[in-house]
Amino acid sequence: MKKDTVFIQNTPLTVVQEQWLAELEQAGFINGCEHASIPVDEAVGRITAAPVFAHQSSPSYNAAAMDGIAVRFQDLLGASEGEPIILESTKFARVNTGNAIDDIFNAVVMIEDVHYHSDGSAELISPATPWQHIRNVGEDIVATELIVPEKHLIRPIDQGALLAAGITLVDVLVAPKVVVIPTGSELVEPGTQNKPGQIIEFNSRILSGYLKGWGADVTVYKHIPDDPELLEAAIIQAIEEADIVVTNAGASAGTKDFSAGILESVGKIITHGVAIKPGKPVILGLARNTPIIGLPGYPISAVLTLKLFGRPLIYSFLGLEPPAPQTTTALMSRPVHSSMGVDHFVRVTLGRVHDELIATPSGKGAGAVMSLVRADGLLTIPSGNEGVGAGERVTIELLRDHKEVDATLVITGSHDNIIDTMANQLHLAKPRVRVSSAHVGSMGGIMAIKRGEAHMAGSHLLDEETGEYNISFIKRFLSNLSLDLITLCYREQGLIVPKGNPKNIQSFSDMIAGEMIFINRQKGAGTRLLTDNLLKQQKIDSAQLHGYDHEEYTHMNIAAAVAGGHADAGMGIRAAANALGLDFIPVTEERYDLIIPKALQTDFRVDAVLNMMRKKSSFHDKVTSLGGYDLRDCGAVVYSQ
Numbered sequence: 001m002k003k004d005t006v007f008i009q010n011t012p013l014t015v016v017q018e019q020w021l022a023e024l025e026q027a028g029f030i031n032g033c034e035h036a037s038i039p040v041d042e043a044v045g046r047i048t049a050a051p052v053f054a055h056q057s058s059p060s061y062n063a064a065a066m067d068g069i070a071v072r073f074q075d076l077l078g079a080s081e082g083e084p085i086i087l088e089s090t091k092f093a094r095v096n097t098g099n100a101i102d103d104i105f106n107a108v109v110m111i112e113d114v115h116y117h118s119d120g121s122a123e124l125i126s127p128a129t130p131w132q133h134i135r136n137v138g139e140d141i142v143a144t145e146l147i148v149p150e151k152h153l154i155r156p157i158d159q160g161a162l163l164a165a166g167i168t169l170v171d172v173l174v175a176p177k178v179v180v181i182p183t184g185s186e187l188v189e190p191g192t193q194n195k196p197g198q199i200i201e202f203n204s205r206i207l208s209g210y211l212k213g214w215g216a217d218v219t220v221y222k223h224i225p226d227d228p229e230l231l232e233a234a235i236i237q238a239i240e241e242a243d244i245v246v247t248n249a250g251a252s253a254g255t256k257d258f259s260a261g262i263l264e265s266v267g268k269i270i271t272h273g274v275a276i277k278p279g280k281p282v283i284l285g286l287a288r289n290t291p292i293i294g295l296p297g298y299p300i301s302a303v304l305t306l307k308l309f310g311r312p313l314i315y316s317f318l319g320l321e322p323p324a325p326q327t328t329t330a331l332m333s334r335p336v337h338s339s340m341g342v343d344h345f346v347r348v349t350l351g352r353v354h355d356e357l358i359a360t361p362s363g364k365g366a367g368a369v370m371s372l373v374r375a376d377g378l379l380t381i382p383s384g385n386e387g388v389g390a391g392e393r394v395t396i397e398l399l400r401d402h403k404e405v406d407a408t409l410v411i412t413g414s415h416d417n418i419i420d421t422m423a424n425q426l427h428l429a430k431p432r433v434r435v436s437s438a439h440v441g442s443m444g445g446i447m448a449i450k451r452g453e454a455h456m457a458g459s460h461l462l463d464e465e466t467g468e469y470n471i472s473f474i475k476r477f478l479s480n481l482s483l484d485l486i487t488l489c490y491r492e493q494g495l496i497v498p499k500g501n502p503k504n505i506q507s508f509s510d511m512i513a514g515e516m517i518f519i520n521r522q523k524g525a526g527t528r529l530l531t532d533n534l535l536k537q538q539k540i541d542s543a544q545l546h547g548y549d550h551e552e553y554t555h556m557n558i559a560a561a562v563a564g565g566h567a568d569a570g571m572g573i574r575a576a577a578n579a580l581g582l583d584f585i586p587v588t589e590e591r592y593d594l595i596i597p598k599a600l601q602t603d604f605r606v607d608a609v610l611n612m613m614r615k616k617s618s619f620h621d622k623v624t625s626l627g628g629y630d631l632r633d634c635g636a637v638v639y640s641q
Contacts, residue, residue: 008281009273012383013308013343016274020284020309023270024316027289031319032243034174040162046172047215047318048152054145054165057138064095066133069114070105073128081125089120101134108133141165151320175217176317178310179238180204182223183231183250183259184297189223202369203248203299207306214314216244226250228258235262239290244313246306247283249297259283259294267292275383276343279305299369304345326398328377328405330359333453336379337387344387347375348396349436351410351455354599358410358453359396360438374436376400376408390451404434409605412438413445413457414526415554416592417575418489418623425619426608433605439553441525442470446477449595455606456596458488460526464533469591471639478641482598485639488613489592492574492628493530495585496562505569506585508540518547519558519567526590527555531571534587556580574628589630593638610635 011019024030035049064070069092079085093102101108107128115123141147147165148158154170162170187201188194201223208218221238224231231250238245250259260272260283267287272294274282282305283294293309295302315322330350338344348359362375377396381387388394398405409426411419415437423435440448445457463472470485497505505511511518521528535542542548547567552558555576561567563580577584600606612619614635623629 009271010275010280010341011271011273012275012341016271016284017308019270021316023286024291024313027286027291029289029291029313030316033176033317033319035171036174037169037171040159040168040170043154043162043170043172044156044159046154046170047320048148048150048154049171049173051150052147052162052167052170054141054143054147054167056166057143058141058164058166059135059137059139062101062137063135064097064099064101064108064133065135066108066110067096068109068111068133069093069122070095070101071107071109071124071128072105073107073130073132076107076109076124076127079124079127084123084125086117087122087124089122092122106130106134151318173318175215176243176314177241178211178216178218178244178246178314179242180207180211180218180220181231181234181238181245181247182221183226183247184223185225185227187223203297203302206299206303206369207246207248207295210303210306211246211310211314214311215318216314226258228262231258232262232266235266235287235292239266239287239292242290243317244310245287245290245292246310247292247294248302250294263287263292263294274305275341276304276308276345277339278345279308280342282309284309300347300372303372326402328357328396328398328402329393330357330377330396332379332388332390332392332394333358333360333448333451335387335390336361336381338381338385340386341383343383344381346379346381347371348377348379349374349408349410349438350376350396350400350405351408351436352406353410353455354452356452357405359394360410360412360436360453372399376405376436407432407605408434408436409456409609410436410438410454411456411458412440412448412454413459413595414442414592415439415556416458416488416491416573417555417579417626418592418629419458421619421622421626422609422612425612425617425622426605429608429612431604433608441522441528441553443473443524446473446595449483449597450478450481455600455603456594456609458592459595460590460592461529462526462533462590470593470595474595474639474641478595481641483641484596484598484601484637486594486596486610486613487591487633487636487638488594489623489634490589490630490632491592492584492586492588493527493571493590494574494577494587495569496559496572496577497569497583497585498562498565499582501583501585503568508535508538508545511546511569512540512544514568515546516568517566518545518550519561519570520548520551521558521571522551522553525553527571530588530590575626578627584628591633591638 071092147161182201182204186199188198190200204220208220211218224234247259263269263285267285269285272283279301281296285292295305336346347362349362351358362371377398379396419437426433442459442461445459448454449457459470461470461473555572558570558572559576559580574584620631
């Protein structure tokens with residue numbers, strides 16, 4: 001085994017896909033799955049290996065379609081109210097729905113149209129037509145008729161038709177066996193109290209879920225530590241057991257990335273490194289004609305590369321074409337830059353505002369699993385493009401259903417923990433509303449409203465001269481827009497510090513004197529403006545505050561940085577400190593408003609928010625329980641233009 005093998009290429013995606021397909025065909029992998037005969041009772045969700053034809057007709061006899069009596073239609077010719085026909089009991093037979101019809105009869109009269117006499121005879125006042133209310137042999141299914149074709153996904157209704165046609169066993173494709181091998185000494189199992197340097201192993205659950213959804217039979221090995229001998233043994237075992245092997249992590253060029261060297265020693269590497277972002281270090285190889293995919297460790301990279309190379313592999317094994325993705329077109333809310341020569345895959349959130357679908361990037365880092373949780377779609381920027389511009393119309397591959405996207409409320413601007421509470425309450429509403437929120441700061445929210453990219457924007461911009469929140473900024477930047485400024489809450493802003501405040505921080509002056517580390521909000525955030533105003537009032541130069549240029553985008557990120565020891569303090573809201581068990585030094589109470597264009601206030605999504613704010617409900621109780629909030633003017637219009 002070559003433990004020190006490192007070769008990450010930068011091969012174009014289309015070239016790699018062609019090479020991969022050619023190698024798989026040469027290895028006999030395409031259409032290589034086996035067949036198995038299984039009971040129809042267990043066949044839902046399986047794929048037929050051959051066309052299935054009816055063994056018998058259904059119904060297999062002439063059957064009554066109604067409750068009533070079976071008759072000869074000839075015996076009722078001329079029957080009317082004026083001249084009813086009376087049939088002796090030997091001339092008809094009582095039947096229920098589904099009963100077999102004796103050969104001597106050729107019609108059924110509904111029970112509602114029959115009048116019985118005391119002697120057992122039946123009086124009828126209308127004629128019958130030949131074979132009325134009789135289900136003929138083979139009316140539904142005729143013996144030898146095709147029930148389902150080859151390569152058909154068996155549905156519950158198909159299962160019923162197969163059984164009705166006398167079929168109890170059906171030949172289906174055997175799902176490819178896939179072994180997933182998570183790697184890394186830092187991994188611990190879910191439920192374990194992880195220590196610094198340890199990561200909960202959740203990637204394999206994500207990967208196996210996708211693989212099962214594509215039709216694979218998946219086995220996940222217990223994670224393998226960073227030991228090349230153990231990893232090699234696990235891969236060799238997986239090759240013996242599986243049709244496809246997937247390793248997760250160890251695909252890059254670090255000192256503990258052993259996958260490439262091991263795969264080179266046990267088989268053949270087709271490529272190591274694809275010109276895509278994220279997911280460049282992916283490894284594709286073959287060992288004993290078994291495809292092996294070495295995925296990067298970051299969850300977004302792993303999911304993307306599995307989708308690019310694992311999904312078509314599953315369908316190829318089954319001899320099927322992958323379903324075409326659902327796509328839509330949208331306008332980009334802001335520019336996205338891309339490196340030349342790389343296929344760039346961007347997660348986006350979607351929302352329909354003013355009848356236009358708006359796409360906004362949902363996150364950057366390949367390790368940010370929540371960016372994919374929140375994403376509604378995937379934007380592909382092909383190699384050779386430097387990016388897309390704001391307002392450019394683009395094609396998006398949908399990760400959610402159209403209906404879910406159309407029910408999305410787009411909130412942008414300043415972050416507040418209330419938005420998460422609001423999102424949960426709206427998710428439970430009827431009709432259900434989904435919230436997509438972008439934390440771009442108060443000024444970012446105002447600009448999004450100006451561009452028509454959001455239903456509402458959260459803002460808490462304090463005008464130092466007037467002492468008023470938001471209004472002067474609206475007049476300056478949104479003067480031509482008809483809108484309402486509606487109060488959501490009053491909230492406490494202050495310094496978030498570690499539990500117990502071990503360094504006894506009470507002010508920025510304390511931090512400067514003790515050379516402590518601060519963590520700041522991004523430019524354009526209302527909290528950043530508050531911080532700058534406080535520093536100005538206290539005549540402190542921001543350059544004196546260590547960490548002033550280190551920015552985060554939400555109050556919870558500030559609290560997490562303090563909790564993790566990355567900073568001694570940061571400005572934020574009390575609710576964020578409470579959420580992570582931190583201490584809080586109050587500085588001021590501020591008003592947090594929502595900017596909502598009047599033209600959007602009749603939209604059912606916006607209306608749901610306004611109703612929730614203005615009616616005393618569990619929403620108010622949940623917000624109050626977070627701490628640091630006062631809802632005394634919740635829902636009140638404080639400015640209109």
